[in-house]
Amino acid sequence: MRWLQKYHKKQGLRTGESRRLNNPNKNKQLMSIMGVLLLTAGTLGGIAVPAHAAAPTIVSLTFDDGNDNQLAAEQVLKAHGLVGTFFITTSWIGTPSYLTQANLQTIAGDGNEIGGHTVTHPDLTTLTAAAASAEICNGKSTLESWGFQVSNFAYPFAAENATVQTEVKNCGFASGRGLGDIRSPASCPSCPFAETLPPANPLVTKAPDEVDSTWTLQNLQDLVTNAESTGGWLQLTFHHIAIGTDPTLTISPTLFDTFVTWLAARTANGTTSVKTVAQALGQSTPPPPPPPPPASSPFIDVPVGYPFFTEINWMAAQGISTGWDEGNGTKTYRPLQAANRDAMAAFMYRLAGSPAFIPPAVSPFSDTTPQTAFYKEISWLAAQGISTGWDEGNGTRTYRPLQAVNRDATAAFLYRFAHSPAFTAPAVSPFADVSPQAPFYKEITWLSSTGISKGWTETNGTRTFRPGTPVNRDAVAAFMYRYDTSFPRN
Numbered sequence: 327m328r329w330l331q332k333y334h335k336k337q338g339l340r341t342g343e344s345r346r347l348n349n350p351n352k353n354k355q356l357m358s359i360m361g362v363l364l365l366t367a368g369t370l371g372g373i374a375v376p377a378h379a380a381a382p383t384i385v386s387l388t389f390d391d392g393n394d395n396q397l398a399a400e401q402v403l404k405a406h407g408l409v410g411t412f413f414i415t416t417s418w419i420g421t422p423s424y425l426t427q428a429n430l431q432t433i434a435g436d437g438n439e440i441g442g443h444t445v446t447h448p449d450l451t452t453l454t455a456a457a458a459s460a461e462i463c464n465g466k467s468t469l470e471s472w473g474f475q476v477s478n479f480a481y482p483f484a485a486e487n488a489t490v491q492t493e494v495k496n497c498g499f500a501s502g503r504g505l506g507d508i509r510s511p512a513s514c515p516s517c518p519f520a521e522t523l524p525p526a527n528p529l530v531t532k533a534p535d536e537v538d539s540t541w542t543l544q545n546l547q548d549l550v551t552n553a554e555s556t557g558g559w560l561q562l563t564f565h566h567i568a569i570g571t572d573p574t575l576t577i578s579p580t581l582f583d584t585f586v587t588w589l590a591a592r593t594a595n596g597t598t599s600v601k602t603v604a605q606a607l608g609q610s611t612p613p614p615p616p617p618p619p620p621a622s623s624p625f626i627d628v629p630v631g632y633p634f635f636t637e638i639n640w641m642a643a644q645g646i647s648t649g650w651d652e653g654n655g656t657k658t659y660r661p662l663q664a665a666n667r668d669a670m671a672a673f674m675y676r677l678a679g680s681p682a683f684i685p686p687a688v689s690p691f692s693d694t695t696p697q698t699a700f701y702k703e704i705s706w707l708a709a710q711g712i713s714t715g716w717d718e719g720n721g722t723r724t725y726r727p728l729q730a731v732n733r734d735a736t737a738a739f740l741y742r743f744a745h746s747p748a749f750t751a752p753a754v755s756p757f758a759d760v761s762p763q764a765p766f767y768k769e770i771t772w773l774s775s776t777g778i779s780k781g782w783t784e785t786n787g788t789r790t791f792r793p794g795t796p797v798n799r800d801a802v803a804a805f806m807y808r809y810d811t812s813f814p815r816n
Contacts, residue, residue, distance in 0.1 A: 381557030383598040384523065384606045385550060385589065388503065388563050390443060390480055390536070391415050392425045395568040395579075397433070402583050404436050406590035411603040413443035413480035413503075416468040417808055421633055423783065427472055428631075439602035440474040442466045442499060445811040446777030447482045450490045457812050458490055463497040464811050468636075478603045479503070480563075481530075491529040500528060501607060503561060507532035509552065511545040519549075520558025523606065533561035539576050546585045554598055559606055573787055625649050625659040634661065634800045637807035646676040646806065647799075661800035667713075668700045668727035670736070670802070674712065674743055675703040677806055683709070691715050692722040700727070712742045733779075733801075734766040734793035740778065740805065741769040744813055749775070757781055758788040766793070778808045 387403065387410035389396045396412065403410055412433055418424040425433075434440050444450070444461040445468070453461065462479065469476045477500045481490070484505035494502045509517045513535055521532040534549060546562070553560040565575035567582045592598050624642045628635060638659055641647040649657045665673075675681075685705040689695055694704055704725055707713045715723045731739075741747075751768040755761055760770050770791055773779045781791045797805075 381523070383520070383550075383554045383557050384559045385553070385598055385600050386411060386559065386561045386603050386606050387586075387600065388413060388441075388480065388533075388561055388603065390563060390565050391447065392419055392430075392443075393566055393568075394423055394425050394429070395566055396564070397425060397429050398579065399564070399567040399582055400433050400436065400438060402579075402586050403438070406586055408586065408590060408593070408600045409437045409439070409602050409605075411439040411441050411478065413441040413478075414465075414469060415443045415445070415447045415482075416465045417445045417637075417777075417804070417811070418447070418780075420631070420635060421804075426631070430472065430474070434474055439478070439604050440469055440476060441603065442469060442476050442479040442497075444482055444777075446808045448775075448777045448812060449483050449485045450481065450493075451485045451487050452775070453812065455489050455493060459493045459497065460811055460813075462490075462493050462499070466497055466499065477501075477609055478607070481505075486530060494529055500609060501525070501531055501603065502529045503533055503563075503603070504530045505533050505563060506535050508534040508560070509549075510535040511541060511548070518558070519556045520553040520560050523559045524608075525559070528607070531559075531561065533563060536563040536565065536575060537577055538574050541577060543581060543584055543588075546581075547588060550589065550592065550598060561603070624657055626652075626656045627658045628661060632661070634804050637803040638800060640807050641673075641803045644676070644810075646673055647803070659799060661798065661803075663799050664730035664796035665799050665802045666727065667725060667729050667731050668698075668704060669799075670731045670739065671703040671707045671713070671727075672700045673802060673806065674739060675706050677810065678743070681706075690723065691725040692718070693724040694727060698727060707739075710742070712739055730796035732793065733791060733795050733797045734764075734770060736797045736802070736805065737769040737773040737779070737793075738766045740809055741772050744809075747772070756789060757791040758784070759790045760793055764793065773805075776808075776812050778805055778812065 387408070389399065389410060389412045392412065392414045400410065400412075412430070414425075414430065419430065420426050430440060442462065442465045445465045446461065448461060450458045450461060466476050479494050479499040479501065480503040486502065486504065491502065506514060507517055508521060509515060509519055518532070525531045537546070549560060549562065564577070564582070566577075567579055568576055569578055589600060593600055623629060623635065623639055625638065628638050632638075638661060642649065642659075647659065649659045651657055683702065683706045685696065685702040687696065689698075689701070690705060690708045694701055698704070704727060708715065708725075713725065715725045717723055749768065749772045751762065751771045753762065755767070756771060756774050760767060764770070770793060774781065774791075779791070781789045783789055
């Protein structure tokens with residue numbers, strides 16, 4: 327209000343001198359000037375002067391991906407009597423650094439909403455309609471199989487187009503959240519302060535940019551007070567509430583706690599209200615059903631809650647892996663054992679649906695014979711061009727069936743299994759240990775772009791793929807599960 331104070335001083339107006347405003351003509355002139363100043367003060371710098379909005383203001387606190395540090399953030403909401411919407415990437419649940427199914431049950435049990443965010447978090451606009459549909463629908467059905475009512479969706483990377491919107495609708499979602507179409511601290515100065523209710527297009531609801539490490543408490547508060555000046559719906563998008571994680575999409579727990587405390591005070595005095603996305607859109611939100619009974623595992627070494635439990639059990643259900651019969655009536659999967667090349671051939675042949683194939687009488691490889699275990703599958707892999715084996719320099723080729731498969735070779739196998747789709751490898755690698763000159767660079771970066779492999783996040787914030795490391799059987803299950811979701815079989 328510095329401009330108003332300056333104007334008052336210039337006019338000689340001090341406390342107790344309101345009598346000078348008794349002249350009607352002067353009153354009109356002064357009020358006209360003050361109106362201009364109020365309007366200016368409310369728009370300069372993108373900060374609005376709080377005013378009584380014509381419509382109510384609703385804030386929705388949303389959390390993307392299912393990062394494990396969001397559980398503590400949810401407890402902060404609970405302590406203040408607030409709720410949020412958690413958009414979940416299902417294949418990440420139960421893996422390191424992400425929430426578990428039990429965590430999701432806790433979150434939903436506290437009155438929060440669980441929303442869809444695909445299976446593997448791909449850019450949906452880069453997929454075929456069928457692949458996008460599989461990502462969207464399978465993510466929803468997985469969450470529903472875990473006992474959640476799922477009505478709303480958030481686009482990974484906020485990437486959408488007309489085709490993707492149609493798939494979101496066809497999968498049964500009532501809304502899809504975008505990003506960047508509401509005025510934000512560093513972008514879109516001409517955008518509105520809030521989304522309308524109901525939204526003009528529920529399949530792409532408007533929201534500010536995602537909250538990142540550059541945002542301050544003042545930025546967050548300004549977004550709320552700006553929305554209050556016009557009324558409407560403000561969706562705030564959080565990823566990490568932590569210290570020392572992704573530096574671009576993280577805010578500290580202290581900042582989050584301070585903001586939530588401030589926001590809760592505004593709800594208490596009736597200035598605004600905090601609702602889930604479902605509540606903001608007027609959807610019914612019955613309490614979540616009790617957790618489903620734990621699924622049983624066909625493998626005694628993969629108990630309920632084990633990392634990649636869902637993916638390994640999917641492998642068994644699809645007949646892709648039968649594991650080992652231990653001779654005592656039990657079967658094991660041996661998840662931490664490296665996958666050999668002969669087993670990989672069998673896995674891929676079964677993933678393809680065990681197509682009709684007559685193996686050749688003469689092996690394409692000098693180290694496999696028609697009597698070799700998985701000879702048919704290995705020969706099929708060669709016939710499809712998925713594996714060329716090694717040129718031994720003496721006119722023969724070998725497959726090395728009992729050798730472990732490395733992660734870089736796994737990327738190559740899956741890329742070729744997908745019929746070597748058109749893909750331009752990025753100039754800058756997403757992995758610190760895979761340069762553009764590395765063998766299978768194109769295939770590894772393709773694997774990353776599809777969300778089939780995220781690699782490892784190292785303590786220094788970089789990501790690694792570890793290309794020369796043998797791929798374990800649990801990781802094979804995860805890769806194939808994500809592949810089948812992104813590129814469903816006919």
